[in-house]
Amino acid sequence: MPRRNDAHKTSDARLRRTQQFSQRCGRRGEPPPHIRRQSRFEAVKTLKRRASTPLPYTATFKDHLTNPRNVGELPNPTVVAEETNPVCGDRLRLSLIIKNNQIEVAKYLAYGCPPTLVSGSVLTEMIIGRSASEAANLTSAELIEAVGGLPGRKHHAASLAIEALRACLSSI
């Protein structure tokens, strides 16, 4: 009987395969080299291809869309900031009343696609009652989770809301 080839089971071989795989895939969190080499044209094509899939909106999302919370502007806010996404034109205006480092009241206005409208609503609920320093540490990933998840091509909506929040807090 021919001798079985057990070379693949050695730790050296396993390490070599792992290294080859890592080289193909890039470091964790980074796109692999063949993707990083994509031209802007190819990257836009990838974005368009992903954009053609339909959007799954959760119950939380639909609730905030039809019943947005904290809509409006404050007559005498502590701080107001407005951020605009230069690519798609989405806009979010956030006004806050902050006393003793606590965000007591938050109101928002938003223009843009539904994820932008919803992100503002969910964000204001998340930050009311929090300290300003605590709110400053909120990330778009946390906001996306609170919204109930968003498709990749709509993550910009959560980023826009967080940018508006940070613009507010950085000015006090």
Next chain:
Amino acid sequence: MSRSLTANFGNPSSVHSFGQQARAAVDRARREVAALIGARQNELIFVSGGTEANNLAIRGLCEAVQDHGQHIITSTIEHPSVRGVLETLEKRGWEVSRLPVSEKGIVKIEDVRSALRPDTVLISVMLANNEIGTIQPITEIGNLIREQRQEGHKNLWLHTDAVQAAGRIQLNVDELGCDLLSLSGHKLYAPKGIGALYVRRGVRIFGQNVGGHQERERRAGTENVPAIVALGEAARIAREEIEQRSIEVRRLRDRFEAEVTRRINDVVMNGDRDLRLPHLSNISFRYIEGEGLLINLDPQGVAVSTGSACSSGTLEPSPVIRALGHNDELARGSIRFSFGKDNTEEDVDYAVEVLVAAVVRLRELSPLNKTLAQVR
């Protein structure tokens, strides 16, 4: 159609009796579709829809005539399927002149005349725009081409995308003077996935689907008999009811627009008020974004489409609305309402109520109509 799926299941290319029954059904459908546009039966090619018809027309013609010239004239408001195939040809060395439209969304015949060159082989202008419904001067362009041919510019052809217009307004390919015409089944209440391309007798195109003898060797592949039968029936009914349908949907559309303009401020009606299809209404709502409005209308049972970038899946707002000279905000805030043969006055009144409520809600939410307060 059901009969084609069960009893009449033969392959039209087969010689046996089952196949010949299917062949007869396809021929009957072809006669009906041809009658809808005033064409001869053998001038029709069944395809999978409007997109394939546009691809076959433009690519098929250009590949056949490229030795005579490589310049194409089109408009800035064509359907994405036409824009896409022209962009592909540009990458292969073709030149494309994209004519602007007026603020009412109509191509000017003077611009077509000015853009003509000795090496122009194709003019592709849609018969009616799918977003704003404006009807283009295809008959005038056809006359212009006839003049050009008489003056010696013989290698010049006219294609028109009639997907949105077929079954809505009377069409006759001889009156239009077109050499190629695309139409799609689902705009005629036939199933999705079926369409037809009219190719005037004597015009040569290269098939894009090859490897079979179907459709006179211009579009290989076993025919989608059930869908073709359905398209034929839909074409027959459309031809019989076209006048009645046109009057009725125009009345509903006009009622809708009158109510909208009466009850909602800061709206812009897009497209010429007269030279347009009877069933479409395209309106831009200031200060709000189209997809947000669409998603607010959908749960209420009102289904519309929008020219906003977010919804289209591209990074740009509707190029059609932009071509009218409007800014990005109006393009993003545009909604297309389409009225069909089964809509009623009650549907229109309900849609207006739902729309008013949604617009009020979104405008309350919008920062665009509120100045940014200065913080103390």
